[in-house]
Amino acid sequence: MVLTLQDAQQRDEADPLHALRARFALPRLPDGAPAIYLCGHSLGLMPLAARADMAAALDDWARLAVLGHEQGERPWITYHDALAAPTAQLLGCRAEEIAIMNSLSVNLQLMLASFFRPAGRRRCIVIEAGAFPSDRYAAATHLQWHGLEPAETLIEIGPQDGQECVREEDIEALLARRGEEIALVLWPGVQYLTGQAFDLGRVASAARAAGAQFGVDLAHSVGNLPLPLRELDADFAVWCSYKYLNAGPGAVAGCFVHRRHFETDRPRLAGWWGHELQTRFQMPQAFRAAHGAAGFQLSNQSVFGAAPLIASLGLFHEAGSERLREKSLALSRLFTELLAEHAPQVRIITPREPAAHGAQLSLRIGTDPARSKRIFRWLTAHGAICDWREPDIIRAAPAPLYNSFADVFTFVMRLAEALRAA
Numbered sequence: 457m458v459l460t461l462q463d464a465q466q467r468d469e470a471d472p473l474h475a476l477r478a479r480f481a482l483p484r485l486p487d488g489a490p491a492i493y494l495c496g497h498s499l500g501l502m503p504l505a506a507r508a509d510m511a512a513a514l515d516d517w518a519r520l521a522v523l524g525h526e527q528g529e530r531p532w533i534t535y536h537d538a539l540a541a542p543t544a545q546l547l548g549c550r551a552e553e554i555a556i557m558n559s560l561s562v563n564l565q566l567m568l569a570s571f572f573r574p575a576g577r578r579r580c581i582v583i584e585a586g587a588f589p590s591d592r593y594a595a596a597t598h599l600q601w602h603g604l605e606p607a608e609t610l611i612e613i614g615p616q617d618g619q620e621c622v623r624e625e626d627i628e629a630l631l632a633r634r635g636e637e638i639a640l641v642l643w644p645g646v647q648y649l650t651g652q653a654f655d656l657g658r659v660a661s662a663a664r665a666a667g668a669q670f671g672v673d674l675a676h677s678v679g680n681l682p683l684p685l686r687e688l689d690a691d692f693a694v695w696c697s698y699k700y701l702n703a704g705p706g707a708v709a710g711c712f713v714h715r716r717h718f719e720t721d722r723p724r725l726a727g728w729w730g731h732e733l734q735t736r737f738q739m740p741q742a743f744r745a746a747h748g749a750a751g752f753q754l755s756n757q758s759v760f761g762a763a764p765l766i767a768s769l770g771l772f773h774e775a776g777s778e779r780l781r782e783k784s785l786a787l788s789r790l791f792t793e794l795l796a797e798h799a800p801q802v803r804i805i806t807p808r809e810p811a812a813h814g815a816q817l818s819l820r821i822g823t824d825p826a827r828s829k830r831i832f833r834w835l836t837a838h839g840a841i842c843d844w845r846e847p848d849i850i851r852a853a854p855a856p857l858y859n860s861f862a863d864v865f866t867f868v869m870r871l872a873e874a875l876r877a878a
């Protein structure tokens with residue numbers, strides 16, 4: 457395959473989603489040149505319409521002050537509802553199963569408080585070896601919170617020797633072997649470092665067969681992969697909104713609670729905003745949970761942390777999950793082919809099968825981490841924005857909402873140059 461920049465640009469012209477790129481603020485370098493931004497797995501770009509949603513929230517505050525709670529253009533008391541419905545559409549579940557609140561790590565702690573209930577022999581948590589630190593800390597500290605010793609009760613499943621990725625059959629085998637000891641399985645949709653996308657349906661079935669609760673961390677999945685949560689049968693899910701969802705740094709995160717848990721008296725860490733709305737402001741002493749996931753809210757909505765999400769969810773709705781996934785796979789295919797041709801010494805550790813990856817490709821260059829890091833720094837200095845994760849991984853993700861085929865082409869050409877320069 458010999459592909460030129462013009463070929464890539466022709467593919468952009470034929471791409472039905474290409475026009476959406478103009479609806480984002482594309483970052484520029486200090487000299488004004490456009491950057492090649494393949495970092496949406498870490499922080500998504502700003503939808504231009506986010507300014508108007510932020511301005512509307514600021515205007516309501518300026519104009520109405522406290523009355524904005526009820527009289528705002530989007531009243532703050534029910535602001536949550538404007539976010540839960542489109543999020544549910546994106547995630548393929550019911551709006552009542554969604555709470556938009558807090559940050560990911562906080563939501564994970566709250567969900568573990570409700571769903572990790574060790575009893576008798578069943579007191580272990582299963583996670584992946586190499587989990588994102590917050591997830592590991594959350595699991596380990598919940599074990600300690602219950603007086604358990606993580607060295608004995610935190611079970612980590614890693615790749616087989618010499619492999620980068622975890623096989624679903626190894627998860628199934630462990631859950632079949634030690635199922636009676638396991639209270640909860642916490643698993644990611646997409647692994648943050650390797651970019652591996654898991655067959656969550658398989659993990660969910662294995663967790664259920666073992667009698668364990670199943671929670672998923674969708675930080676790298678929402679806005680990246682089609683996610684019919686209604687088919688997945690997880691007990692809970694958590695995610696952040698600033699990666700593929702483009703809601704801005706530290707944006708309000710999300711949480712899913714399966715409707716089978718609505719009527720149970722499952723314990724929860726409660727706050728006044730989770731109280732049913734009809735009587736919330738009578739300031740009752742006894743907590744009565746609002747229906748659904750909304751009953752897990754603690755505090756009043758962080759309106760400025762949530763406003764940009766409205767614009768972003770609108771763009772996802774326009775694009776459609778299927779078309780986005782189709783484009784994402786085409787971008788990955790081009791990325792892989794160009795790397796093989798122009799940078800053959802770069803190894804892609806993300807699995808190749810389409811079902812086992814999202815937008816992100818994780819790259820390892822040779823065996824010298826110091827040289828890899830020099831290459832990464834060269835890329836950044838030359839306007840190709842990706843990121844570095846210890847010990848020696850470069851992550852790059854063409855996001856189908858705003859990245860182009862030409863972006864992928866230019867990125868690989870820069871990488872080839874970097875390899876020659878370092």
Ligand SMILES: *Cc1c(COP(=O)(O)O)cnc(C)c1O
Binds near residue numbers: 588675
């Ligand atoms: C990005 C990410 C987080 C980040 O947590 P915050 O609470 O949003 O800072 C946590 N877990 C995983 C798996 C992530 O990818």
